[in-house]
Amino acid sequence: MKYITLPDTKERRLVFYLAMEEFIARLDDEPDCFFMWQVAPSVIYGRNQVAENEVNFDYCRAHGIEIFRRKSGGGCVYADRDNLMLSFITTGENVGFAFNRFVNMVLLVLRKLGIEATGTAHNDIMIGDRKVCGTACRKTPTRCIVHSTLLHDTNMEHMLNAITPSREKLQKKGIESVRQRITLLKDYTPMTLDEVKTLVRETLCDGELTLTAEQVAEIEKLSINY
Numbered sequence: 001m002k003y004i005t006l007p008d009t010k011e012r013r014l015v016f017y018l019a020m021e022e023f024i025a026r027l028d029d030e031p032d033c034f035f036m037w038q039v040a041p042s043v044i045y046g047r048n049q050v051a052e053n054e055v056n057f058d059y060c061r062a063h064g065i066e067i068f069r070r071k072s073g074g075g076c077v078y079a080d081r082d083n084l085m086l087s088f089i090t091t092g093e094n095v096g097f098a099f100n101r102f103v104n105m106v107l108l109v110l111r112k113l114g115i116e117a118t119g120t121a122h123n124d125i126m127i128g129d130r131k132v133c134g135t136a137c138r139k140t141p142t143r144c145i146v147h148s149t150l151l152h153d154t155n156m157e158h159m160l161n162a163i164t165p166s167r168e169k170l171q172k173k174g175i176e177s178v179r180q181r182i183t184l185l186k187d188y189t190p191m192t193l194d195e196v197k198t199l200v201r202e203t204l205c206d207g208e209l210t211l212t213a214e215q216v217a218e219i220e221k222l223s224i225n226y
Helices: 014-025 058-060 095-112 155-163 167-172 193-204 215-223
Strands: 002-005 034-035 042-045 064-071 076-080 084-091 125-127 130-139 143-150 207-210
Touching: 014 064, 014 084, 014 143, 014 215, 034 058, 034 193, 058 155, 064 084, 076 155, 084 095, 084 193, 095 125, 095 130, 095 143, 095 193
Parallel strands: 002 034, 002 207, 042 064
Antiparallel strands: 034 084, 042 076, 084 143, 125 130, 130 143
16 A cells, blocks of 8 residues: 655645545555645534534634534544544445455554554444544545544643534433543553654555645645535
8 A cells, every 4th residue: 555645744734635635536546545644723524514513613713723524424523733634545435345444454553552442333443432533434436535533642622622512412422521432542652643653654555655746736726625
C-alpha cells in the first residue's frame, strides 16, 4: 500500500484533506493508498446529521473552532493537532469489506503498541469499554474512502463543549458524559504522537507517492466544493 505525501509541510484546513481523499480516489493506477493528517481545532459532522443537534456553534465561534460537514456518514467528532486523522482509499465498492480491512489495520498497529483493542459492529475501535478511534466511509463509483480520528491526545475542554450529543443519546448508551465514552492513546503508551505516526506508516505501507505541486493545486480547487 502506498503512503501519500505532500511536497511541503504547510498546515492546511480540514477541507483540503477531505478533497485530497477524493483526488486520490481518482488515481486509477494506485489501488490502495493511505495518509495521515492533523488540523487546527475543528468539528466535523456527518452527511446525514443535523448540525444544530450536534454542534455547539456559540462555543466554537468563541474559541476559533472551525466547523465542517463531510460527505461520509457517521457521527460528529472534534479534532485538533493532538489527534491523528487517518485516510484509507481502496479499490472496490464493498463498504463492509473496506471498513473491516481498515479496522483490522488499526488493531494491528495497536497490538504492536502492546494495547489490547477490539472493533465493534459500528466500526469503532475500543480499548476496554471506551472508544479510541471512530470511523466513517464514503463510496465513490469505483473506490471506498475510509477515514477516522485516532485519539492520541486532545483538548478535552473543547471536545466536551464543542460537540453536544443529546441527553437521550447519552442515556441510551448508559453514560453521563462524553468523557466516559472515550479514551486517549497516550494513557496506554509512552510513545509520542510522531513516534506513533512512524509506527503506523511502517506497519501499513511499503511504498510512497509524493504529490506534485500541480496535483496539490488541483486538490485546492476541489476543496472549494467542501
